[in-house]
Amino acid sequence: MTPAADNSVTVIPVEGATLWRAFHRLPQRLYAGDPNWVPPLLIERQTHFQAHHNAYFKHAKASFWLALKNGEPVGRMTAQIDFLHLEQHHDATGHFGFLEAIDDASVFAALLGKGEEWLRNEGIRRVLGPVSFNMWDEPGLLVDGFDTPPNVMMGHHLPYYQNRILEQGYTPAQDVLAYERSAQEPFGDILEKMIEKGKRKHAFAMRPIRMDKESFPGEIELIRDIINDAWADNWGFVPITYDELAEIGALFKLILKPEALVIAEYDGEPVGVAMMLPNINEFIKDLNGKLFPLGLVKLIWRLKTRNVKSGRLALMGVRRQYRTTPAGAVIALLMIKACQKTEYVRKAETAELSWILDSNEPIKRMLEAFGCHINKRYRIFEKTIG
Structure with a gap:
């Protein structure tokens, strides 16, 4: 039996x-x-x-x-x-x-x-x-x-x-939320006029992160300071530490060029940061999780020789003192523009902007005015256990 x-x-x-x-x-x-x-x-x-x-x-x-x-x-x-x-x-x-x-x-x-x-x-x-x-x-x-x-x-x-x-x-x-828009779609007259009006009043500059050995630690600390200030009021916010950001930076330093991460300066002061990543999921899907012995070679070759169809604006923040001002809107738009021109995504068909809190109505309105639509929704659940 x-x-x-x-x-x-x-x-x-x-x-x-x-x-x-x-x-x-x-x-x-x-x-x-x-x-x-x-x-x-x-x-x-x-x-x-x-x-x-x-x-x-x-x-x-x-x-x-x-x-x-x-x-x-x-x-x-x-x-x-x-x-x-x-x-x-x-x-x-x-x-x-x-x-x-x-x-x-x-x-x-x-x-x-x-x-x-x-x-x-x-x-x-x-x-x-x-x-x-x-x-x-x-x-x-x-x-x-x-x-x-x-x-x-x-x-x-x-x-x-x-x-x-x-x-x-x-x-x-x-x-x-994850928003999506055409990567090559122009901003439109209203947003372009907003940018030009801002430029007449103030000096805006976009520069890539400095990745040389001497500058890199200071750049990581600068980015950490901007992001923690920009996101401090967000639901569930916990400050990112220098060590956490340095680990991410070391990984991206291996496969990305400096232009993937943009630092915005306003009247000479660093006030914003944005990072556009190529969607390397397109290049690793057929590797079945295996990087060795040939997966790493394939990934590097594809990054060097192929264009991704999509990218992701994975990180963006503007210091809180500018966030609700016209200058803050111009800073955000200029960073997005700079990210769109990076070598990795300049021929991409779509760009994802994620993640965005569903409760962040001002950012959602800006993205919708920018021609974005929601393409994915993620949910966090809670339960009282005490």
Whole structure:
């Protein structure tokens, strides 16, 4: 007589090479039939979870779990506490992230329950998620826009995830949006006149980041100062640290030219920053997550010889004192113009501007006047656990 299958879900901590391999490779099985999923580079994902490679862990702690059913991995998740968030908001809030699972309510219940238990034992009374790992990484669950692949450093999820999360008592806390427009479409007469009027009153200058060894540390600190000032009032804001930004900068320094990141100067003072990334997802989709032995060669060759069809304005900020002024609008428009001319995207068909808080009505109105439309919506959920 054949023993009955054990359909119960077991959640175990991720420890050792075998379980970490299962943790990172689970999405490949879940998304195997999704033509719009882009397999991430496994080596990048692996290092992202290692404290000595990710400066996030200098101010945070996390736990990592796998869900097993009949001995097979069927789900994964992290729960984390960002001490900078607690210092900023004093709200006893932790996060869950990197949630992936089969379409089974019991798997979601087991994973989220385990995360809540760990967070509660650490003194946390409210959970936000998915946030992977924090708001500077990949916040939110895709809830609209499943029919196209994600842009670089943006998430992609399966449609049933939202209902499985809601079933566990979570409610929507905030939406973050991805806007899109034609990369080659001109600004239009009204915006061009606004720019020309501003130029008659003040001196605006756009320059690329300085990447030489002597200047680079100072540039990173300048960018950090501008971004933290520009975003300080945003929902869920946590200041980005120098070490976190330096890690990102070191990675981009390997594959991008200085023109990809623009610093705006207003009457000689640095007041804004914007970064336009080529959508390298177009170049890595067929690598199946493998960078070695030939994936790295293919990626570098494609970056050097091919034009991307899309780019992403992944970072933009103007110091708060100028944000609601006519000069601030001119600074933002000039940075976008400069980014459009970068070598990587000057022949691109579309440009994504993300992410944008759904509650940020002034920016949304500006983007809509700029000819942008929403192409993806991501949602962050919350739950009280104390």
